[in-house]
Structures are given as structure tokens and as C-alpha cells.
Amino acid sequence: MYIKDIFKEKKPVISFEIFPPKKESNIKTIYKTIDELAQLNPDYISVTYGASGSIKNNKTVEISSFIKREYKIEPLSHLTCINSSKKEIDEILNQLIENNISNVLALRGDIPNDKNIKKEFNYAEDLIRYISKKKKFSIGAACYPEGHIEARNKSLDLYYLNKKVNAGTDFLITQLFFDNKYFYDFREKLKNRNINIPLQAGIMPVVNKKQVEKIVSMCGVNIPEKFIKIMNKYENNKEALIDAGVTYACDQIIDLLTTGVDGIHLYVMNKSKIAKEIVKRITSILKINIKMEE
Ligand SMILES: NC(=O)C1=CN([C@@H]2O[C@H](COP(=O)(O)OP(=O)(O)OC[C@H]3O[C@@H](n4cnc5c(N)ncnc54)[C@H](O)[C@@H]3O)[C@@H](O)[C@H]2O)C=CC1
Numbered sequence: 636m637y638i639k640d641i642f643k644e645k646k647p648v649i650s651f652e653i654f655p656p657k658k659e660s661n662i663k664t665i666y667k668t669i670d671e672l673a674q675l676n677p678d679y680i681s682v683t684y685g686a687s688g689s690i691k692n693n694k695t696v697e698i699s700s701f702i703k704r705e706y707k708i709e710p711l712s713h714l715t716c717i718n719s720s721k722k723e724i725d726e727i728l729n730q731l732i733e734n735n736i737s738n739v740l741a742l743r744g745d746i747p748n749d750k751n752i753k754k755e756f757n758y759a760e761d762l763i764r765y766i767s768k769k770k771k772f773s774i775g776a777a778c779y780p781e782g783h784i785e786a787r788n789k790s791l792d793l794y795y796l797n798k799k800v801n802a803g804t805d806f807l808i809t810q811l812f813f814d815n816k817y818f819y820d821f822r823e824k825l826k827n828r829n830i831n832i833p834l835q836a837g838i839m840p841v842v843n844k845k846q847v848e849k850i851v852s853m854c855g856v857n858i859p860e861k862f863i864k865i866m867n868k869y870e871n872n873k874e875a876l877i878d879a880g881v882t883y884a885c886d887q888i889i890d891l892l893t894t895g896v897d898g899i900h901l902y903v904m905n906k907s908k909i910a911k912e913i914v915k916r917i918t919s920i921l922k923i924n925i926k927m928e929e
């Protein structure tokens with residue numbers, strides 16, 4: 636099923652993001668993770684592409700195919716283009732078609748450390764236009780409530796987002812954010828530009844201090860003072876940090892649901908226990924939202 640059609644059927648759409656393990660030996664653990672996530676009945680599960688931009692040993696198609704075959708849950712396969720040739724992209728798209736996978740998150744991808752890029756696709760927009768022509772996929776794209784880390788300013792970023800949407804994007808997933816005010820401002824701006832495709836809010840439950848540093852360097856998003864204080868106070872207490880991270884994410888989600896968000900995409904990054912804890916805490920709230928749409 637196309638994810639764009641899931642958005643027509645229900646609100647909020649709930650999804651999880653996972654990544655293929657870096658080591659071949661860890662492949663079994665991802666199957667266990669998927670089994671645990673499947674019990675939570677997500678509308679789809681997204682699978683990131685390669686380890687830090689590498690297309691070698693890529694397990695995205697294999698894992699996506701497993702999710703569809705074994706659990707009948709829609710996979711959303713990420714695909715990045717900055718480091719790929721048209722030939723390589725065609726190869727992956729063909730593999731996706733052969734495996735009955737019809738949803739792709741089309742990304743430019745992080746610039747690899749060695750800056751050894753192929754220049755056949757420079758931006759996500761190029762990839763989206765290319766995939767769209769094939770008429771086989773529902774296409775998702777990333778967007779940035781706080782502006783993309785490389786963008787000169789927010790309005791230029793929005794201008795490029797508009798182009799990306801016009802190139803054939805069916806739905807948007809936001810970069811993670813820790814302050815809902817950025818999301819609400821952004822949603823208003825999209826409305827003013829007549830961008831009306833579904834907008835799913837990306838939420839990441841942060842449960843350790845190292846992750847915070849990683850996220851700031853990778854995404855450049857703002858971490859509220861309140862959250863930094865919690866991390867500092869409980870940095871040596873694993874359980875307390877999990878409690879705090881889950882509570883913080885739930886608080887954000889409840890607020891988003893209250894304002895009628897199209898969906899919540901949880902960047903759980905293979906931490907199925909955390910996903911379970913979040914769903915457990917807000918089960919009744921998620922149900923109310925589904926019923927209202929019936
Ligand atoms: N779930 C995931 O895996 C996610 C990954 N990302 C990462 O975010 C990064 C960016 O990916 P995308 O959003 O797909 O890239 P993009 O190509 O849409 O945008 C990248 C940058 O280029 C600018 N830009 C876009 N189109 C342009 C054009 N035609 N001419 C000039 N500048 C243009 C944008 O303003 C932005 O600063 C990647 O590092 C990606 O891997 C972001 C969100 C989610």
C-alpha cells in the first residue's frame with residue numbers, strides 16, 4: 636500500500652525508524668527488534684540507507700522486504716543520492732520493485748567525510764523527480780522546521796522545499812525537534828505557501844547524553860535548556876535518563892496530537908523497548924485520535 640493512501644485513511648499515522656546494523660553478525664538482532672516493533676502495530680516502519688552514506692553492503696532492501704513479507708507492515712525504504720550514480724539508483728529501485736516495496740524516502744544524504752561525491756544527483760529534488768517518473772512509488776521527503784543545517788536562511792530552505800514537493804513528493808517527515816513551537820511555525824509557513832501534503836512530525840526519544848551530542852553535530856537542532864539540565868543531572872543514572880527521555884517525548888507527542896498532527900514518526904533507532912514504553916504510556920490517547928476520524 637502507498638503510504639500517501641494511509642494518510643487518507645487515518646490520523647495520526649504512527650511510524651518507527653530503524654537502521655540496518657553495521658556488522659553482518661548483528662543482523663539477527665534487527666529481526667528481533669522488528670518483531671518487537673511489529674507488536675505495537677505501527678502504520679509503517681522506515682529503514683535507513685547504508686551506514687554513513689555508504690552503499691556497500693546495503694541491507695535496506697533486505698530488511699524492508701522482511702518487514703513486508705513477515706509482518707505485512709509497509710516498509711519505507713530510505714534512499715540517498717549524493718554518493719550514487721544513476722546506474723546504482725536504478726539497481727536499487729529495481730530491487731525494491733522486485734521485492735514489492737512501493738514507498739521510498741528520497742534523500743540527498745549526508746555529505747561523506749571524504750567528500751568523494753558523484754555529482755549525478757546533487758539534491759533530493761533531483762532524486763525525487765527521477766523516481767517520480769517511474770510511477771511505481773509513493774515518495775516521502777525530509778523537511779526542516781528549524782531550517783537545514785547547511786541552508787543560508789530559513790526562507791531559502793523553504794523555497795527549495797517547495798521545489799522538492801513540486802518534483803513529486805507525496806508526504807513529508809520532519810527532522811527531529813525538541814520544541815514543538817518550531818513545528819507549529821513551520822506548519823503555518825507551509826500552509827501559506829500552499830504546501831498541503833501530509834506533514835508527519837519526527838520525534839526522537841533521547842535516552843543518553845552521547846546521543847544529544849551526536850544529534851547536535853548531525854542535525855544542528857536546538858536542545859532546550861530544560862532538557863540539557865535533565866541530561867546533566869541524571870547522566871550517570873541510566874534508568875532515570877530513560878524515564879526522562881520517554882516522558883519528554885510523550886509530552887511532545889500529546890501536545891502534537893492535541894493540535895491534530897497528520898502523524899508521528901518516532902526516531903527510535905532500533906530501541907524497541909523505548910518504542911514500547913512510549914506506546915504503553917499513551918495508548919488511550921492514540922486510540923481517541925483514531926476514533927475521532929471514524
Ligand atoms: N531520516 C533520515 O535519514 C533523515 C536524514 N536527513 C539528512 O538530512 C540531509 C539532507 O537531506 P535532504 O533533506 O534530502 O536534502 P535536500 O537536497 O533537500 O537539501 C539539502 C540542502 O541543500 C539545499 N537545497 C535543496 N535543494 C536545492 C537546490 N535545488 N539548489 C540549491 N540548494 C538546494 C537545502 O536548502 C539544504 O540546505 C541529509 O544529510 C540526510 O541524510 C534528514 C532528515 C531525515
Ligand SMILES: Nc1nc(=O)c2c([nH]1)NC[C@@H]1CN(c3ccc(C(=O)N[C@@H](CCC(=O)O)C(=O)O)cc3)CN21
Pocket residue numbers: 683745810811846849850853854902904
Ligand atoms: N543529518 C541527518 N542525518 C541522518 O542520518 C538523520 C537525521 N539527520 N535526522 C533524522 C534521522 C535520525 N538519525 C539518527 C539519530 C541518532 C543516531 C544515533 O544516536 N546513533 C548513535 C547510536 C547508534 C547505535 O545505537 O548503534 C551513534 O553513536 O551513531 C543515529 C541516527 C538518522 N537520521
